[in-house]
Amino acid sequence: MSTTYVVRDSVTMLRRNLLHWERYPSLAIMLVAQPILFLLLFVYVFGGTLGAGLPGVPGGGDRTDYLGYITPGILIMAVASVALGTAISVAMDMSGGIIARFRTMDIAKVSVLTGHVLGAVIKTLLTTVITLAVAVLLGYRSDAGVGEWLAAFGVILLLAFALTWLTVAMGLAADSVETASNTPMFLVLLPFISSGFVPTDEMPWGLRHFAEHQPFTPMIDSLRALTSGASPGSDLWLAIAWCLLIALAGYLWARRQYTKVPAR
Amino acid sequence: MTNRTPAIEVAGLRKSYGDLTVLDGVDLTVPEGTVHALLGPNGAGKTTVVNICSTLLSADAGVVRVASLDVITESDRVRSVIGVTGQFSAIDELLTGRENLRLMADLAHLDRATVAASVDALLERLDLGDAADRRAQTYSGGMKRRLDLAMTLITRPRLIFLDEPTTGLDPRSRREVWAIVREQVADGVTVLLTTQYLEEADALADRVAVLDGGRLVAEGTPAELKRQVPGGHVQVEFTDGRSERIASDGSVASLRRILDGLDDREVAGVTVGTADLDDVFLALTGHPTVDPGNDAEADAQGVLA
Numbered sequence: 001m002s003t004t005y006v007v008r009d010s011v012t013m014l015r016r017n018l019l020h021w022e023r024y025p026s027l028a029i030m031l032v033a034q035p036i037l038f039l040l041l042f043v044y045v046f047g048g049t050l051g052a053g054l055p056g057v058p059g060g061g062d063r064t065d066y067l068g069y070i071t072p073g074i075l076i077m078a079v080a081s082v083a084l085g086t087a088i089s090v091a092m093d094m095s096g097g098i099i100a101r102f103r104t105m106d107i108a109k110v111s112v113l114t115g116h117v118l119g120a121v122i123k124t125l126l127t128t129v130i131t132l133a134v135a136v137l138l139g140y141r142s143d144a145g146v147g148e149w150l151a152a153f154g155v156i157l158l159l160a161f162a163l164t165w166l167t168v169a170m171g172l173a174a175d176s177v178e179t180a181s182n183t184p185m186f187l188v189l190l191p192f193i194s195s196g197f198v199p200t201d202e203m204p205w206g207l208r209h210f211a212e213h214q215p216f217t218p219m220i221d222s223l224r225a226l227t228s229g230a231s232p233g234s235d236l237w238l239a240i241a242w243c244l245l246i247a248l249a250g251y252l253w254a255r256r257q258y259t260k261v262p263a264r
Numbered sequence: 265m266t267n268r269t270p271a272i273e274v275a276g277l278r279k280s281y282g283d284l285t286v287l288d289g290v291d292l293t294v295p296e297g298t299v300h301a302l303l304g305p306n307g308a309g310k311t312t313v314v315n316i317c318s319t320l321l322s323a324d325a326g327v328v329r330v331a332s333l334d335v336i337t338e339s340d341r342v343r344s345v346i347g348v349t350g351q352f353s354a355i356d357e358l359l360t361g362r363e364n365l366r367l368m369a370d371l372a373h374l375d376r377a378t379v380a381a382s383v384d385a386l387l388e389r390l391d392l393g394d395a396a397d398r399r400a401q402t403y404s405g406g407m408k409r410r411l412d413l414a415m416t417l418i419t420r421p422r423l424i425f426l427d428e429p430t431t432g433l434d435p436r437s438r439r440e441v442w443a444i445v446r447e448q449v450a451d452g453v454t455v456l457l458t459t460q461y462l463e464e465a466d467a468l469a470d471r472v473a474v475l476d477g478g479r480l481v482a483e484g485t486p487a488e489l490k491r492q493v494p495g496g497h498v499q500v501e502f503t504d505g506r507s508e509r510i511a512s513d514g515s516v517a518s519l520r521r522i523l524d525g526l527d528d529r530e531v532a533g534v535t536v537g538t539a540d541l542d543d544v545f546l547a548l549t550g551h552p553t554v555d556p557g558n559d560a561e562a563d564a565q566g567v568l569a
Contacts, residue, residue, distance in 0.1 A: 005373065008370075008373065009371060012367065012370040012371055016356065016359070016367060019358070019359065019363070020358050023358040023359075023399070024358060096352070096353070096354065096355070096356075096357065097350055097352040097353060097354030097355075098354050098355060098356050100320060100348075100350060100354055101348065101350070101354035101415070102371070103319070103320055104318045104319060104320060104343055104346060104347075104348040105343055105368075105371055105372070105419075106340050106341070106343035106344035106372075107343075107371045
């Protein structure tokens with residue numbers, strides 16, 4: 001199989017994947033709405049109180065300070081939300097016979113999966129831009145320049161790539177569409193136990209230990225530093241390392257699952 | 265037919281899942297440009313043979329060559345010459361019929377401009393012209409099967425596997441599928457099909473392999489198989505609604521013996537029939553073929569017989 005076929009088949013599968021989003025808008029709307037709802041909930045319901053407790057803000061912060069604090073975490077949540085959708089659409093593929101048909105065709109094997117991954121990266125870009133636009137409408141402002149924002153989106157897309165491989169594998173491993181929509185749920189919930197919504201210093205010891213060392217924390221901290229115009233320091237390298245590790249593990253798991261898809 | 269090279273060669277094929285033996289040493293040769301039917305009840309191993317030949321499944325033992333290519337070591341090249349329509353519709357329900365065919369053409373690396381005409385022709389041929397631009401999820405069961413078949417044909421495979429292609433189709437659609445299979449064979453395509461319908465094997469196949477419990481119990485032309493059961497059968501309808509099929513060699517003695525064994529008060533009617541593949545199956549396996557949808561009962565009968 002030559003590389004031109006890998007590219008050509010992946011583009012064909014990507015086109016199919018994007019067409020699915022268009023044909024099944026309710027899923028797309030739900031996944032885009034999820035981070036936005038959390039953003040509204042946290043800013044308007046909890047934001048006043050939580051903002052007052054933010055460290056490093058003289059005299060206590062307000063709702064707008066809190067908006068600035070959680071926007072990076074919400075963006076990470078948007079990435080996880082799209083990844084959840086990927087698990088669902090992969091599982092939907094699996095529930096029909098179409099994947100078995102693809103496997104009897106002389107196509108680049110990986111294209112079935114790369115179609116999903118490329119599609120998810122595009123959707124993530126779209127979702128995070130929409131989420132960010134809502135944040136800006138609510139009053140979010142950034143001191144960062146273009147270069148820092150590009151770096152921030154680099155982190156977002158790298159995470160999207162990593163989480164998508166993981167959720168492609170979950171979708172392949174799930175025995176039903178329902179399972180596939182449940183198992184990756186922890187990815188959407190995990191940002192809550194991180195530095196995303198409240199500083200980890202205030203958490204009880206065990207939880208704090210987990211929150212400080214879980215993969216989303218360096219990603220959120222990097223985004224927070226980059227979008228406020230500061231240097232992310234070692235957090236950025238840690239974030240990149242986590243993404244590469246998750247991507248590799250997800251890819252290997254997905255490939256393994258794909259070769260043992262039962263014939264129908 | 266004899267001097268053609270085989271399109272499919274299967275030797276000593278074995279497959280089991282744990283303790284369950286699905287294929288127990290199957291040998292099969294399908295000459296190019298012919299239709300070969302794998303006939304057998306549910307669970308006989310028909311689909312497993314098709315899955316192994318179409319590179320979906322690996323065998324535990326045995327050699328399978330498709331178009332002179334090894335299905336394991338040359339699987340990519342095998343895939344480039346085959347087309348598969350499985351038991352479950354392998355269509356993309358969110359795409360329209362036309363988009364499904366285009367998807368197949370794109371994946372077969374055909375040129376879109378040149379393939380457009382054959383997409384239209386195939387949609388018309390399979391009676392999907394009016395529904396071409398509707399999403400496949402709105403199609404009826406029969407339409408989905410026809411679209412599935414069209415997706416197999418659009419890439420012009422030299423060899424087609426059809427796994428129970430007409431199961432669940434109405435008689436008209438079934439005859440339509442048969443006509444399409446015949447057209448393909450007239451173009452030189454080889455077809456391996458599985459079926460539970462003896463009538464289908466009889467109508468379509470050049471040769472029939474009868475599969476039961478993972479073994480081939482007979483192989484030959486429909487006529488050869490029928491010859492193994494010379495006289496046919498006597499069908500007895502009982503007054504309580506039961507019916508029984510009793511093998512007969514067609515002689516007066518055998519008829520008399522059967523009639524002597526019947527109680528006049530219990531019998532509603534007696535028909536003497538010439539041999540068909542049902543008789544072949546009964547004679548070869550000792551149990552009748554399975555009526556789809558009635559498997560449990562038929563399995564129980566098989567055990568009793």
